[in-house]
Amino acid sequence: MKPILTKKNGMITNLNRAQLISYFLGLILISFLFTSCTSSSFLSKVNPTTFYYDGHIYLKAKVNSTDCILDMDTGAEALFLDSTFFYTKIDSTALVDFTLEGVGTQKRKIKVYADLLIYSLANKAKAQQYTPILNLQHTARHPSDGIFGFHFMENKVIGIDFVNQLLYITESTQSLPLNDFQKIPFELKDKKIIIDAAVQFTDNFTYNGKFVVDTGSDNTLNFTSDFAKTVKLDTIIKNKVHRNSIAMGIGNYSSNFSFNLPKLSIADSPIHNVFVDYSVDESGALSSSNNYDGIIGNSILERFDILIDYTTNHLYLKPNKRFITKESNEQLLFSLLPTESPVNGWLVHSKVSSPHFDKNELQLGDVITHVNGQNVNELKITNFIKQQKKKTNKTKLILNRNGKIVHLTIESIILKMER
Template identity: 25%
Template sequence: MKKLFKPLFIFWAGFLCLVPVANAQVLGLELLDKKDEVKIDFKYAQGFILVDVKFNNSLPLTFILDTGAEHVILFNKTITDILGIQYEKRISLVGSDLEKEVFAFIARNITLTLEECKTVKRDIIVLEEDFLHLEEITGEAIHGIVGSRFFRGLVMEINYRKKKLKLINSEKFDSTKQKNYTKIPIEITGHKPYINCSLLNDKNEKIDVNLLIDTGSALPFLLFMESHPSLVLPKTFIKGNLGKGLGGDLEGYLSKLKELSITDEFKFTNIVTSFQPVPENFSEEVYRNRNGLIGNPILSRFDVTIDFVRNNLYLKPNKKYNRKFEYDKSGLTIYAFGANLDNFFVKDILENSPASEAGIQKGDMIKKVGFWPAHFYTLGAITRKFQKNEGKKIKMVLERNGHRYKTHIILRDMLNSKP
């Protein structure tokens, strides 16, 4: 039976191969409306940076801020259909699983407004079908992504602690004011930022890697296994579902990497790492310039500044820098549903996990976690409960075929121990 693993965080790779949108050469500078800078509030939920966007001068929507994608992408075509928006042409995309072909439409000159920013017109990609259903797997209403091309020509500051995004006119940006920041050179390819790092594998081999700086990923760290001959799986790993991306579930492996070095100063040891296989028949051209990505669970340990003009990254550790990386120790994959996304069910279970040993089955409805009814929680709050320390006992009430039953889960670190 195929093993499934609850994603550490839901994953949007932002990895798209598509026809570039023509005539979309407007610089991000116009967002500032002649100001030196603007500040935008965001919500940080389930490892995603979520920003409010007024769509077509009418609809308030929520988009993921995604430096790992180039374009603005709308997930739900029903929105543009209702608004009577016309499409120029149908295009094909390669999803983040690197295999499945999906389809989308180009819509031209759509008005978009971010908080405190001038309303601008952009060409966008509209998915023919919403393959993601991110509301189920994040417990948040999410309608699309805003890619890095939207902010072209600007300097972007991300303060995860204050949940503030600052967009700065590059001509007004003074790098000397970046006190206590470490300046790191980066590459900008396809409007997306890449950084050269190094890692240590199980054999203590140092491997130089090129990684996407991906604010659209809620995974801490992901590697393409076939992108370097020394990127091999550690001895202890879990096979299963890494999360969701365009095109569906991302299959791969979860393990711990000995060390990731962003610089000599910033190193992470025993870091939870996702390993994604690349299909044998997939063109090397697509991933030859990168070996993987760094996502928000790592980036959020810093105050981050990305200078898209001068190709520099500035990092300053914050109070979260030394916190351990949390991940699921139950074996459950839980989805939210309902009008308020406060009902929950078991989507998948990892074999030989604490959840399977507790008798929980796929499709069971979660009615109570600990002392409180499940609807008192958000999906994120329930997820965090199952990331607690190994050995913690969590009581649950579930429902199967109309009948309720009680059980409990004893959390276990499945990357370090055996049942």
Template identity: 20%
Template sequence: MPARWFCVFSLFLRFRPVAWLLLWAAATGWPATIQAQEVQPPLPFRFESPRQKRARLPFEFQRNLIIVQASLNGKGPFNFLLDTGVSISLITDPTLVVPLKLRRGEMYRVAGVGEEGALEAFMSDSVRVEMPGIVAPALSFLVLSADVLNLSGYVGMPVHGILGYDVFRSFAVEIEPDATSLLLHTPLSYRPPKGRRWTSVPLEIEARKPYIRVPVGLSDSLLLPLKLVLDTGAGHALSIETGSDPRLSLPPNRLRAQLGQGLSGTINGYIGRVQNMQLGRYQLNSLLTSFPDADNGAQRAEVPRNGNVGLELLKRFDMVVDYTHNKLWLKPNSLFQDPFEHDMCGMELLATGRDYRRYIVLKVQPNSPASTAGLTPGDELMSINLLPVSSFSLTEISRIFHSEDGKVLFLLFQRPDGELYPTRIKLKRQI
């Protein structure tokens, strides 16, 4: 039987200014286990004990992404990205198929965004998933035939897949970025958080993804209500698709950028800023914003929207994502006043090696400090200010490159031919 088409607009945008991951799924001929919302199957996850009302899960916060651990079919633990932007759970690491004895169901050709060909994947049902205090006895996964997203290289630690809608429809999910902790509540009996600092924003759940409608000030004279995917799997602050509304346009001050890599090739667009966004009673100003090109496939999404909001913005709040009551609850935390900064170095690093502590230059932004310093793809970063890079995580290096306009860094690289190349880079705010 020929493989059916499964259209996943999955952009793993290793966005040099703001790394982000979007996973938009639009399917024709979904299998019965992932049919439309009108007929809801039983909740896939439950508490281990029937008497439990909540469970606390630690997570790692890497590159503005939430990484949780889970055991599959009694093996692991494995690392999964927790992402409201995905409508079906994914296993992105095909090496897990044999040790987990994953059953091969219907085959699909997965169409992504970009310039290359499609990818094969298969559905696997009845996978037992266990996390501290919770269990899914028989979860379905879409298993990719190749790890084209390379989440591990981007995050700087092993990542084996993505969990999304299945978790968020099973619980009211409280996310505490400062504490790197999740608190999962029984959804039907959950009561809103108390305290005058909490504010709420209505959620719309469509095609298994959450959307918010919020006012965005694009300029002094233009304030528009935008429909945005609430996307915890996106490391950027805000993304706007200018083709979604004739009133939307690119900002005059912008950078052309190769935004990253999708399932089917390169994603291009611009980086700029919008003046503000209103979330309940709170306003955030001078938001760094991505503007993907219209031909990158976002216009084919199954639910019309204007873009998405990611964790670079959302991490500034403690939040409760409550699908059952269609509410997003927000309370500012210690990160609320942090400015939105673009990468000031101009190079993108890929983590490699057994422990993901070797860092290879993947891309260099034209006219950036990295470009001026003569860096090229393939160079390996060896030290920062005389400290070996093995003492830094990729998240820590990213923070250094985003840290301060005019800051001077002394970097040592090794060329592909083995030559050592020391250089001095002065960080520069470009947008």
């Protein structure tokens, strides 16, 4: 299932946890169709687990025997739990304070659950002590109960079929077909998968770099600010769009430039004309790094059938039917996130810096409460965006800005980027 709108386009789906549960229940009801649906999958001869995909990989799981939904994140080290799920479903007595750094410029003070937890998914189980508790459904925009990372996948082989939404976890590649897959060695540094890839910025400049493979990102490719400074991307890239964001993962605030990359080559698989970002953050996961030049996310990974072999540190890739994807050159001037604080509404969590947008006067942190007189609680963000793309007339907004009610009228919310 291809995401309707992903973070790369500056938007998320309006899917909530209840809808995710309904989705998985629906899969169970039609389980007798799995064989016919997966006949073209490289995982069809094993016993895979289904997942929901909207730019993130969501799987049914259990934490201390409690049903939940977890997001697969190869960029994360361990299990992280959402605060709402934790405080309503798990014993919350053994908590300690901790400071965590993620994508963005700010470190975040969090709570850590010090007792032992047992979590399981895809017929595998893992114990963990000292589990970070985060407000994932708000700050990281995940409609899930948590994130699982390297510790669960260590010394295992992970098969991912994005087209059929199937995942398989095993101890070796022996039961899996490797014909037509490209075998790529990877380095494992700080529990992260790092591969070599070539990026072509101009006809005269191609860079062979090291990149993190991150299933926790729904972006295409994000270059670190340190890399951008080293190769002088601000000078090389002439056509770019500046975007500032808040509520950006764990780090809270982030700033980047989007531009068209002529070619990204992973092994023998070149991907042409894809919109990517480079960070200008001074701290966080996309600032400086001695280990990697950027992060490759699911908007690239979804174009492949993938096997991650943590037993030998190899990545197996085979282009799937999504490989040749013509990406839209449209960027949203702002993007929205459902929020309950300070009021119920749609948080403006990122915006493009452009004369057109500045004229509209929307600001980061604004919470839209009404659209053309209708309360946004009665609307879906995705439907709002679709309607805005089709119409040319103005839209009237009522929003909360630092406790004050503001009335605004905006025109088009679309910016067409140059290739």
